Amino acid sequence: MPDFRVIPSIDLLRQRAGVRALEMAHGAAATVDALRHAAGELREALQSGAVVGDAGADIERQAAQSLKTAARGSLRPVINATGVVIHTNLGRAPLADAALARITAIAGGYCNLEYDLAGGTRGSRTVHAESLIASITGAEAAIVVNNNAAATLLILTGLGSGREVVISRGELVEIGGGFRVPDVMRQSGATLREVGTTNRTRATDYLAAVSPSTAMLLRVHPSNFRIEGFTERPSLGELVAIGRRLNVPVVEDIGSGCLVDDIAGEPTVQASISAGVDLVCFSGDKLLGGPQCGIIAGRKALVDELRVHPLMRALRADKITFAVLEATLSEYAAGRSARTVPVQRMLHTTADEIEARCMAIAEQLAPAGWRAAIMSGASAVGGGSAPGLTLPTVLLALERDGESASSLEGWLRLLDPPVVARIEHDRVVLDLRTVLPDQDSLLVSLLKTS
Numbered sequence: 001m002p003d004f005r006v007i008p009s010i011d012l013l014r015q016r017a018g019v020r021a022l023e024m025a026h027g028a029a030a031t032v033d034a035l036r037h038a039a040g041e042l043r044e045a046l047q048s049g050a051v052v053g054d055a056g057a058d059i060e061r062q063a064a065q066s067l068k069t070a071a072r073g074s075l076r077p078v079i080n081a082t083g084v085v086i087h088t089n090l091g092r093a094p095l096a097d098a099a100l101a102r103i104t105a106i107a108g109g110y111c112n113l114e115y116d117l118a119g120g121t122r123g124s125r126t127v128h129a130e131s132l133i134a135s136i137t138g139a140e141a142a143i144v145v146n147n148n149a150a151a152t153l154l155i156l157t158g159l160g161s162g163r164e165v166v167i168s169r170g171e172l173v174e175i176g177g178g179f180r181v182p183d184v185m186r187q188s189g190a191t192l193r194e195v196g197t198t199n200r201t202r203a204t205d206y207l208a209a210v211s212p213s214t215a216m217l218l219r220v221h222p223s224n225f226r227i228e229g230f231t232e233r234p235s236l237g238e239l240v241a242i243g244r245r246l247n248v249p250v251v252e253d254i255g256s257g258c259l260v261d262d263i264a265g266e267p268t269v270q271a272s273i274s275a276g277v278d279l280v281c282f283s284g285d286k287l288l289g290g291p292q293c294g295i296i297a298g299r300k301a302l303v304d305e306l307r308v309h310p311l312m313r314a315l316r317a318d319k320i321t322f323a324v325l326e327a328t329l330s331e332y333a334a335g336r337s338a339r340t341v342p343v344q345r346m347l348h349t350t351a352d353e354i355e356a357r358c359m360a361i362a363e364q365l366a367p368a369g370w371r372a373a374i375m376s377g378a379s380a381v382g383g384g385s386a387p388g389l390t391l392p393t394v395l396l397a398l399e400r401d402g403e404s405a406s407s408l409e410g411w412l413r414l415l416d417p418p419v420v421a422r423i424e425h426d427r428v429v430l431d432l433r434t435v436l437p438d439q440d441s442l443l444v445s446l447l448k449t450s
Helices: 017-026 028-047 055-072 097-107 130-137 148-160 181-188 203-209 236-246 269-275 300-307 311-315 319-333 342-348 351-368 405-412 437-449
Strands: 084-086 141-145 164-168 191-195 214-220 250-255 279-283 294-298 371-382 390-399 422-424 427-431
Touching (some): 017 028, 097 319, 130 294, 148 300, 148 311, 164 181, 236 250, 236 269, 269 294, 351 390, 351 437, 371 427, 405 422
Parallel strands (some): 084 371, 164 191, 214 250
Antiparallel strands (some): 371 390
């Protein structure tokens, strides 16, 4: 009988075929560190009275697992079965196939990010995606920064620093992560001038607040809440009329970046431009369904002023962002976004289509010991978009003998890739609205083999 308490030296461990393969895949230094860590843990276990069969095999196995975990990184793909389409915690918008192909084309080599191909001279990255944004929205000009908070900050700093910005008290919102509009305004150097009340603001309130120090009238879409009941808010047209009358720019932050007019209650960029706002800013990774970025569109004179502002360099987008954004916008320009942009496709998927997928999965899981039931439910738009709007859906409720809903939900998150679901009425439910269609077979495989 071998002495199971004898731990092989690192040099002996490195002679094993499996360890040599680990060194080829992960490098000698990382592998040796992993072996030493695994050997140390085994030594502590043996001192506590544990019994092992083959110390070398145990150390190799543990080292291989730790190396695999480290190589995988902390950012991992997951299957979103929550039914929240724009799930901020799960990376918001999944990208269209055209966008993924564009990443490969641009990221794998050099590109004309800041090079004028026609003139053979240095160019500006701020021109990329501009023509597409302008043609889709009707804006005169546009620029792209790294997110919509940055867009708001750039507008306020570039046009309002040291001056007053008039905004309704009912629009001093906070969105995810503690991001508060008043805080951003203070960082920009602009002075906040609140008008109206939380629930009622009239056009006359704006009129009374305008003074020679007024830089702009700012309108902010509530994004993640609604005020109902005894409320009043001037229309965007009324606000634009005041701005024109007093020669004060009107700026609107609509947040979601909606480019289609069939999402109830959600304003579109086109409608804002058509109403005459001077600038509108919005996100690229919400309802638009593209990369994380902030887009500013509107009057050319104002956009050009922001284009050369010193803060622009700190907030600028990179080549991958431009590649993804242009590819996504091209799907809108071609009139096929409802089919090809995942966020739009999910929003337009019917409950009947989801039910057919649920039934197919339930049938495959039955022989594997799962109890699967079909039930009606509701999906959410998410991402601070379309507050209060739900979409009718069909849910797949899963149960397994001997497991509570909470333990089962936790177990799903430990799969590879993890499956993020939700619990309703003490049952784990999967909403396939947010599961990509080509993930159905993977989901079945994970549940049948685990």
